[in-house]
Amino acid sequence: MSADSSTASTKPQSITIGGRELASRFFLAPLAGYTHLAFRVVIRRIGGVGLCTTDLVQAQMLVSQTRKSLELVATSPEDNPLSVQIYSGVPEQLIAAARWLEDNGYEAIDINMGCPMAKVNGQGGGARLMCDTSGATDLVGRVIDAVRLPVTVKMRLGWDRDNQTAPQLAAAFENIGVAAVTVHGRTRQQGFHGSVNREGIKATVDAVKSMPIVGNGDVRTAAEALSMIEETGCAAVAIGRGAMLDPWLFRRIADLECGRTPAEPTADEQITFLSGHFHEMRKQHGDYSCLMFRKFAAWYGARLGIPEDLEDRLRRFESAAEFDELVGDIAKRHGERESTVPTALIRVPNGPVEKW
Numbered sequence: 001m002s003a004d005s006s007t008a009s010t011k012p013q014s015i016t017i018g019g020r021e022l023a024s025r026f027f028l029a030p031l032a033g034y035t036h037l038a039f040r041v042v043i044r045r046i047g048g049v050g051l052c053t054t055d056l057v058q059a060q061m062l063v064s065q066t067r068k069s070l071e072l073v074a075t076s077p078e079d080n081p082l083s084v085q086i087y088s089g090v091p092e093q094l095i096a097a098a099r100w101l102e103d104n105g106y107e108a109i110d111i112n113m114g115c116p117m118a119k120v121n122g123q124g125g126g127a128r129l130m131c132d133t134s135g136a137t138d139l140v141g142r143v144i145d146a147v148r149l150p151v152t153v154k155m156r157l158g159w160d161r162d163n164q165t166a167p168q169l170a171a172a173f174e175n176i177g178v179a180a181v182t183v184h185g186r187t188r189q190q191g192f193h194g195s196v197n198r199e200g201i202k203a204t205v206d207a208v209k210s211m212p213i214v215g216n217g218d219v220r221t222a223a224e225a226l227s228m229i230e231e232t233g234c235a236a237v238a239i240g241r242g243a244m245l246d247p248w249l250f251r252r253i254a255d256l257e258c259g260r261t262p263a264e265p266t267a268d269e270q271i272t273f274l275s276g277h278f279h280e281m282r283k284q285h286g287d288y289s290c291l292m293f294r295k296f297a298a299w300y301g302a303r304l305g306i307p308e309d310l311e312d313r314l315r316r317f318e319s320a321a322e323f324d325e326l327v328g329d330i331a332k333r334h335g336e337r338e339s340t341v342p343t344a345l346i347r348v349p350n351g352p353v354e355k356w
């Protein structure tokens, strides 16, 4: 890793991971079902995003090229730099998927070791891998040996409070050539409950020599992004839900990092984001996007302060022409309803983690 601080006062610090220079140390963390290609493209246009990662893709499904997995790894020239996240507990599947990604022109691979969901853990993938340090190291090492692409790992602090294996694993991964490790500062047992343990992230940073550790969890504001680096010593920060709640967060961070007052998005910028999101989705999914976009209606309603009757139309439009007309009406009536932060709209699993 190297950080370029010579121009820090005018532009954000860059970071190099796996031989690739990334223009910012602030990354979009994957949120399955939300951080799809269209969202990645529009959030990148705002600026300040150093790296995006696809939603997790089951390795065998990718090699079999199922429709769903090809949708998940769909990308475009604007969607760069990108890492594809794969998961499986079976080494042969991960190796085959990594080779497939290399053969198909992708530039980086991320292995999921953080997912708490039973269907992922039950197959030995996701956070389950953190329970067997040598097994996980062996598995990741085999993937690294199979491809020339940089391989990173995303994990939690460990399985539960008594098994916080992140520092041990990160040290072992550094020795076998993992390019970077992202640590979500919760255990699998915690799911999404409780607060993020920055001490645990710091312990992981302290356990490695120079491999970049990417801190992750609960960053919602520009100040929290910078304090994650200050308090843990991490090299970069990945932000998931905070970026959904405020897509302008990365630009705010860049402003703050460079000593500028973070800029609020103008009405035009907000409308452009809304319109761009739908039209990018339409490039990939055609008219089916009208249906897919409904999931975001309440989110945009709250975030952009769209009057209730127009939000309702956002939930029912059936064609791109209807959407464009609606956007025109939204622009005309901007400011009629107060904009709020739609905190409740990203669902995380609830109840005992064993049942997820």
Ligand SMILES: Cc1cc2nc3c(=O)[nH]c(=O)nc-3n(C[C@H](O)[C@H](O)[C@H](O)COP(=O)(O)O)c2cc1C
Binding pocket: 029, 030, 031, 032, 033, 054, 055, 056, 085, 112, 114, 115, 154, 184, 216, 217, 218, 219, 238, 239, 240, 241, 242, 346, 347, 348
């Ligand atoms: C709805 C949802 C989907 C997620 N999907 C993924 C995923 O596909 N891969 C992954 O590594 N982490 C996934 N995560 C975890 C996030 O990347 C991140 O580690 C976690 O949300 C904490 O960071 P945040 O507070 O910035 O969101 C997901 C989280 C949520 C809430």
